[in-house]
Amino acid sequence: MRMRDDNARSTPHLDLNLLELFECVWRTRNLTAAGERLGLSQPAVSRGLARLRDTYRDELFVRHRRGVEPTGFAQSLAEPVLTALAMVRRTVEKPTFSPMDDTRRFRVALSDIGERYFLPRLAQWFAKHAPNVGIDTVSASRAELQVGLDNGDIDLAVGFLPGLGKQVHERKLFEEKFVYIARAGHPSVNGRIRASQLRDLSHVVGSPQGTRHAAAVEKVLTGAGVKAVVAMRVDSFLTIGPIVANSDLVAVVPSNLAALVAEHVELQLLAPPVQFPRFDVSMVWHRRFHGDPAVGWLRETFLRLFGE
Structure with missing residues (x-):
């Protein structure tokens, strides 16, 4: 007892x-x-x-x-x-978020293209509308991304991110397409590129961690109908512009990146003579944090600045 x-x-x-x-x-x-x-x-x-x-x-x-x-x-x-x-x-009580007064730091998963495309405009917007709010970006593998979204270490992921499961919400920002880039004065490419040329043109392909762009591009380039030569593979899309601008290599890159890079180096932007898959650039967040007003504000900011 x-x-x-x-x-x-x-x-x-x-x-x-x-x-x-x-x-x-x-x-x-x-x-x-x-x-x-x-x-x-x-x-x-x-x-x-x-x-x-x-x-x-x-x-x-x-x-x-x-x-x-x-x-x-x-x-x-x-x-x-x-x-x-x-x-x-x-x-x-429902939590609130005041962007002008809050000091929240967001962790956002972005590829190198995402950093180049989204962050300059976000920096301008935050300076005016959320001066004390910060962003830390992270480059994550798909496994790391799933864990980070689930445990709250990553507030939002933005990019081409299909197949992350039923535990996440997804919202499309815009549809993206691939274009060819070649240096100005390329000996074989002048204003347009023909399908018959692809087998003789050496390509550089970007394959950033956590993205599926390389697989989609290489599937077309190495297929029976094209059989192009992949001379170089790089981890960052941001290196492709300078590489192409200083060589006779050509590349297939997302159109928004091509337009940004062409502002700084002399490139030709060319319509592909073969069909590459289009893809959606979307925001992804975990359903556990759907009601977080701060993350909701961040999603609305992305939609305002970059949504179709």
Whole structure:
């Protein structure tokens, strides 16, 4: 038989409404005013205060010519009781996000193309509309991306990210297509590129971590109908522009990246003579954090700046 510990004391049952009554009387120092704020009659206030006194074995509030004043014990209770009530209320109140005042740091999974395309405009927008909010980008494999989205280490992933499962939400930003790039003055390419040329042109292919672009491009290039030579594979799409601009290699890259790179190096942007698959650039986030108002604001910002 288990022996009872005579020194052990069970915690008295305490109605949350009684703590709210304590808080209201503490703030108003008036039983009538407390009852009006809480929608209670005078008898109900008196009964509630009697229960509090019985629980704590203290008078708690004594009559004063202008209402009531707390006892020394009530003064010692005020801080923990008010803190506890605030914590409980936060569990039922919907969180808010104020971009002009908040200091939230977002973690966003982006490819190298994503960083180049999205971040300059985001930086301008944040400087004006969310000056204290920050972004940390991360390059993640698909496995790392799934884990990061699930545990909240990654707030949002943006790019071509199919097949991440039913636990994530996805929202399309825009459809993207591939284009060819070749250097200005290329000996074999001048304003257009023909399908018959592809077998004789050496290609450079980009394959950033966590993306599926290389597989989609190489499937077409190395197929029976093309049989192009892949002379170089690189981890970053951002290196392709300078490589092509300084060689006779050609490349197949997303059109938005091609337009950005062509602003800085002399390139020809060419329509592909064979069909490459188009793809959707989307935002992906975990359903567990769908209600986070800060991440919701970030999604709306991406839609405002980059959505179709």
